[in-house]
Amino acid sequence: MNPTRTQPSFGGNAGMSSQYLEIRNLRVTFDGFTAVDGVDLTLFQGDLRFLIGPNGAGKTTLVDAVTGLVPATGSVTKSGVELLGQKVHKIARTGVGRTFQTASVFEELTVLQNLDIAAGAGRSALTMLRRRKTVLPHIEEALETIGLSHLRDRPAGILAHGQKQWLEIGMLLVQDADVLLLDEPVAGMSHDEREETGNLLRRIGAERTVVVVEHDMDFMRAFATSVTVLARGQVIADGSVEQIQADPMVQQVYLGTAAAVEASEEH
Numbered sequence: 001m002n003p004t005r006t007q008p009s010f011g012g013n014a015g016m017s018s019q020y021l022e023i024r025n026l027r028v029t030f031d032g033f034t035a036v037d038g039v040d041l042t043l044f045q046g047d048l049r050f051l052i053g054p055n056g057a058g059k060t061t062l063v064d065a066v067t068g069l070v071p072a073t074g075s076v077t078k079s080g081v082e083l084l085g086q087k088v089h090k091i092a093r094t095g096v097g098r099t100f101q102t103a104s105v106f107e108e109l110t111v112l113q114n115l116d117i118a119a120g121a122g123r124s125a126l127t128m129l130r131r132r133k134t135v136l137p138h139i140e141e142a143l144e145t146i147g148l149s150h151l152r153d154r155p156a157g158i159l160a161h162g163q164k165q166w167l168e169i170g171m172l173l174v175q176d177a178d179v180l181l182l183d184e185p186v187a188g189m190s191h192d193e194r195e196e197t198g199n200l201l202r203r204i205g206a207e208r209t210v211v212v213v214e215h216d217m218d219f220m221r222a223f224a225t226s227v228t229v230l231a232r233g234q235v236i237a238d239g240s241v242e243q244i245q246a247d248p249m250v251q252q253v254y255l256g257t258a259a260a261v262e263a264s265e266e267h
C-alpha cells in the first residue's frame, strides 16, 4: 500500500462505510481564548493518524472535545452519529475511547480484573456482581493482543510503565472501542517499549482508527500512516509523513530544528 496520500491511507476492510470519524469546524474556547479553532479532520478505519504540533497547539483539547470532556461547537460524527453535546459515557459507548498522558489503571487490582471492570462498564450492577469462572474470550484476546497474558493475575501496580499503557489500551479494546485516541502513549518509555507499542498500535489499528497525540518524531516517522499538524488550534498541514516533513510551514513552526539536524547529518 502506498502511504502517500491526499486521501488518508486505508487499511483493514476500509470501504464506502468506513468513514469513522468526521470532525467539522470544531472550536473550543476557554474564557475567550480559542484553544481549538475551526478544525476539520476525517479519520478512516485503518488509519494510524499522528496528531502533532507545538506545546499548547490544542491537541489534547481536541481529544477532550471529541470525548466529551470539554464543551465544543461544530460537529463530530461517528458513522453519521453526532457526538458533540453527548455525555462522556455515551460517547464511550459509541466506541470512541481515549487514554490520558498518565496511565489510569487500578494498581491494587490484577491485570485481568482491570480488563474485567473495563469490559463491564456497560453492564448492569447485578451482572457485574456475578463471579466469573472463566475468562471471557474477548478479554483473553485483548490480553494476548497487549502481550500481558503471562501477567494476568499480577497486580497492575507492579507493571512497568510501558505495560500500564498497554493495559490501558487493552481496557479500550475490551470496551469494543474502534476509535482510539491516545495521548502521548510512549512518553517515558524505553526504546524497546516504544517499538513494541508501535507494533501494538499497528496490530490494533488495522481494523480500527487510531489517533496518536505525540511529540516523539522518530516514533511518528516509524509508525504513522498519516499525520495532522496543529498550531495555535488550527490544522496547518495534513498528509503522509513525507508530505509533512517536506512542508515548509511545518518545518518553520515545528519540525525546523529536527529537519535542520537531519539535513546536517546527511552531509
Ligand SMILES: Nc1ncnc2c1ncn2[C@@H]1O[C@H](COP(=O)(O)OP(=O)(O)OP(=O)(O)O)[C@@H](O)[C@H]1O
Pocket (backbone or CB within 6 Å): 030, 035, 053, 054, 055, 056, 057, 058, 059, 060, 061, 062
Ligand atoms: N481547561 C483549560 N482552561 C483554560 N485553558 C486551557 C484549558 N485546557 C487547555 N487550555 C489551553 O489551551 C491551549 C491548548 O492546550 P492543549 O493542552 O490542548 O495543547 P497541546 O497541544 O495538547 O499541548 P502539549 O503538547 O503541551 O500537551 C493551551 O494554551 C492551554 O493552556
